Each structure stands twice: as structure tokens, then as C-alpha cells.
Amino acid sequence: MTDTPAFGVIGLGVIGRQHVQRLTTPGAPGRLVAVADQHTGTAAAVAAEYGAEACPGAAALLSRPDVDAVVVAVPSGLHAEVAVAALDAGKHVLLEKPIEVTVAAADEILAAERRSGRVLSVASQRRFAQENQYLKQVVTEGRLGRITSATVEVALWRTQEYYDSGAWRGTWALDGGGALMNQGVHLVDLALWLLGDVAEVYAHTGLLAHEGIEVEDTVTVTARLRSGALMTFLASTSAYGDLPIRMSVMGSRGSVVTESERIVRFHTTAEEALPAFAPVDQQLAQLHDFVAAVRGERAPLVTAAQARAAVAFIEAVYESGRTGRPVVPAPAPAPVR
Numbered sequence: 001m002t003d004t005p006a007f008g009v010i011g012l013g014v015i016g017r018q019h020v021q022r023l024t025t026p027g028a029p030g031r032l033v034a035v036a037d038q039h040t041g042t043a044a045a046v047a048a049e050y051g052a053e054a055c056p057g058a059a060a061l062l063s064r065p066d067v068d069a070v071v072v073a074v075p076s077g078l079h080a081e082v083a084v085a086a087l088d089a090g091k092h093v094l095l096e097k098p099i100e101v102t103v104a105a106a107d108e109i110l111a112a113e114r115r116s117g118r119v120l121s122v123a124s125q126r127r128f129a130q131e132n133q134y135l136k137q138v139v140t141e142g143r144l145g146r147i148t149s150a151t152v153e154v155a156l157w158r159t160q161e162y163y164d165s166g167a168w169r170g171t172w173a174l175d176g177g178g179a180l181m182n183q184g185v186h187l188v189d190l191a192l193w194l195l196g197d198v199a200e201v202y203a204h205t206g207l208l209a210h211e212g213i214e215v216e217d218t219v220t221v222t223a224r225l226r227s228g229a230l231m232t233f234l235a236s237t238s239a240y241g242d243l244p245i246r247m248s249v250m251g252s253r254g255s256v257v258t259e260s261e262r263i264v265r266f267h268t269t270a271e272e273a274l275p276a277f278a279p280v281d282q283q284l285a286q287l288h289d290f291v292a293a294v295r296g297e298r299a300p301l302v303t304a305a306q307a308r309a310a311v312a313f314i315e316a317v318y319e320s321g322r323t324g325r326p327v328v329p330a331p332a333p334a335p336v337r
Contacts, residue, residue, distance in 0.1 A: 005030045005068035005092070005294055008061045010082055012037040012046050013166075015096055016073035022284045023071075024050050029291035030069065036061040038074075058082055062089040069119075069294055072096060075166075076181070077174035080105040087116040092294045094287070097123045098185045099307035101176025103315055103330045106308040110333070113304050119293045121300035122307035124189040125282035128289070129261040132190060134275065135249065138256065139194050143268055145253030150231040152191055153246040154184045155239035162237075163213050170213025178207075178215030181314050184235030187245065188310045189302070191233070194249065197226045198313055200328050205321035209238035221317050305332060 007030045009020050016037070023032040036055040037043040047054035055061040061070070062085055069092035072082050079100045086093050087109075099122045100106040113120045126132055138144060156179070168174035175182055192198070201223045205216040221233040244259035254268030266274050286302070293300040309332065316329040 003295065005291060006033045006066055007031065007069050007071060008034040008036065008055070008064070008067040008091075009071045009073065010036045010058045010061060010086075011073035011075075011096075012039075012042050013073065016071070017046065018283060019071040019073060019094075019287075020046060020050055020052075022281070022287055025284070028284070029288045033066055034061050034064060058085065062086055062091060067091060069094065069290075075168045075174040076176045077101045077105075077168070077171075080108045083109050083120070084112040087112040087118050087120065090116065090118065092119040092290075093121075094290045095120060095122045095307075097189075097307070098176065098181060098311050098314070099304060100311060101172075101174075101181065103308065103312050106304075106311050107333060110304050110308060119290070119300060120304045121286070121290050121293065121302050122304060123283070123286060124186060124193075124302045124307065124310075125286045126186050126190050126261070127193060127301055128280055128282045128285035130277040130280055131258060131261050131263050132194075134277070135256055135258070135263070136194055138254075139249065143254060143270065143272070144249065144251030144256065145269075147195060147225075147227060147229045147249060147251045149229055149250045150191065150195055151246075151248045152187050152231070152233045153243075154179070154187050154233075154235045155243045155245075156183055156237050157240045158183075158210075158217070158237035160210055160212075163210055170210070170215050172214050175215060177314060177318060178213065178217050178219075179235040179237045180216070180219045180221075180317060181311075183237060184219070184233070185310055185314065187235075187247065188233070188313050189306070190247070191231065192309055192313065193306065195225055195227070195229060195231065197309065198223050198231075198316075198329055199226045200224045200326050201313065201316045201320055202326045203317040203320040205318065216321070219317065219321065221320075223313075308332070 043054040257265035312329040316327040
């Protein structure tokens with residue numbers, strides 16, 4: 001592999017095409033050589049537009065010796081199938097969120113990562129916003145004191161047409177869930193990254209504004225973190241209007257509120273001033289981070305084990321919603337010796 005790894009992209013829906021665009025933008029850390037999609041016409045069209053080669057399927061792309069790494073952007077419930085095949089073929093993998101739709105399937109991916117010796121990271125690009133990087137630093141350094149509570153609101157709107165646009169949308173098998181698994185997972189990852197592991201969750205779920213789907217469009221969660229802090233979490237695709245994604249982190253010496261990544265309130269007992277923040281192409285920033293890991297410079301910021309923890313949280317929420325009882329998320333697997 002050269003310092004500029006050669007990429008393939010598998011799955012050319014909206015998100016897959018965004019990865020194609022970033023791999024072909026000036027300054028990209030990798031170069032696009034091949035694409036694949038279940039619809040060969042789509043692959044041919046994207047390949048022609050971006051100067052890549054179209055492959056008749058994922059297996060054909062993974063068999064190419066000139067592909068060092070792949071971006072996997074197929075429906076969520078197919079992530080293990082494609083990611084495991086890619087790792088076993090010796091490719092590094094940047095996998096779209098969530099890592100999979102169940103903890104059991106995520107564990108299959110982690111096992112393939114271990115035996116392959118290749119790098120696997122999962123798309124959680126919100127970590128790369130400068131404001132979130134700063135918030136991580138503030139929490140880690142204890143500048144908010146003891147974290148006592150947090151609130152997260154992912155109040156979005158998705159039309160009925162959105163769910164009707166693909167047969168896999170809104171299904172347990174391929175979407176893995178609704179507002180929390182599909183849209184809210186980014187903020188689940190961010191909350192766990194900032195605040196640490198969750199000890200227990202209690203949830204209510206509902207399908208309140210859509211028809212013909214199997215999963216929730218609204219979910220509320222109360223959670224107790226292992227640190228002792230308490231968190232509430234709302235995820236919805238039934239909130240009409242352009243509401244900001246909002247997170248509040250509150251501690252004994254300070255509090256921070258963000259809206260759509262922007263810090264709108266910041267107060268500490270030390271009366272600190274906020275630094276200036278520059279806008280960041282978060283997806284491109286994660287691509288740079290992934291390539292640095294592929295080159296052996298450092299571990300990726302988003303690891304497969306962390307992505308598994310987000311799915312364990314969501315799986316516990318769905319179980320609580322079904323049973324009406326508090327649920328402990330599945331623990332991390334024991335390390336392999």
C-alpha cells in the first residue's frame with residue numbers, strides 16, 4: 001500500500017455517494033478506484049461520474065488486489081455480511097453507522113477484525129466537530145467538576161415518503177430500529193464517548209406519526225451511568241419543524257449546552273472563555289483519521305468496540321420499551337488472550 005490508499009465504496013445510496021464525493025475531493029487522503037452496488041446501473045453511473053471502475057458486486061470489488069480499503073454503506077442489517085467478507089479479504093474497513101443492528105452481529109465483526117489484523121472504524125463523525133472535541137477535553141480534564149446529569153434531544157422530522165422510499169427502511173431486519181438506531185445513534189455514540197458507560201436504561205417507545213413501518217418513530221430514555229450521573233435521551237422522527245439537535249452536560253463546577261454542534265451556553269466556576277471554533281467537514285475529518293490508522297500512525301478515534309457499545313445501549317432501550325422494565329446493556333466481551 002502506498003501512502004495514499006486505494007479505496008472501494010460498497011453501497012451507493014445517499015450516504016455512499018457522499019463518501020465517493022469526499023474520496024474524490026482535492027486533499028482527500030485516499031483515492032477512489034472502484035465502486036459496487038446491488039443495482040449495477042447505479043454503480044456504472046457513479047463510476048462514470050467520478051472516474052472509477054464499476055464492479056458487478058461486493059465480492060468482485062473485494063477480490064481486487066488494487067483495493068486497500070473499503071467504505072461499506074449498505075443497509076445496516078447487512079453490515080456484518082459485507083464487513084466480515086471485507087476484513088477476511090484483507091481490506092481495511094470504514095463502516096457506516098451503526099456497526100450492526102444487534103450486539104451479536106457486531107461481535108461477528110469484532111471477531112473478524114481481530115483475526116484479520118486490519119483496521120476497522122465506524123462512521124461517528126460528530127466526534128470530529130471542534131466543539132465536541134473541546135467538550136471532550138473539558139469533561140476529561142474535570143473542568144465541569146463531577147458530571148451529575150446530561151440531556152440529549154434528537155428531535156427530527158422524517159416524512160412518510162422517507163420511509164416509503166426503500167423497502168428496508170423502518171424494518172427490524174435491515175434498519176435495526178427507528179429514530180434511535182438510525183438517527184439517534186450518532187448522539188448515543190457522542191454521549192458514551194463524553195460520559196462513559198451506561199449501567200441501566202429505562203425506556204418508552206412509540207410509533208406515533210408514521211404508518212407501515214415496524215419500528216419506533218419516538219423514544220424516550222432515562223439512564224444511569226456507571227459514574228453515577230443520570231441522563232435523559234429523546235430520539236424522534238415525528239417532531240415537525242427544524243429543531244436543533246441539543247445536548248446539555250451538567251456538573252458540580254460547570255455546564256455546557258450545544259445546539260447542532262454549536263456551544264450556546266458555557267459556564268464554569270473558573271469563568272473560562274470559549275475559544276474560537278472553525279467549521280469542519282466532519283466526514284472528511286473522519287476519513288483522514290481512518291487513513292492515519294491504516295498507515296499505522298495511531299488507532300482510529302472511533303473503534304469497533306465503542307460502536308458496539310452504542311448498539312448495546314440501543315438494544316437495551318428496545319428491550320426496555322418492549323418489557324416495561326429497566327435493562328442493563330450487554331457488557332463488553334472479555335478480551336481475547
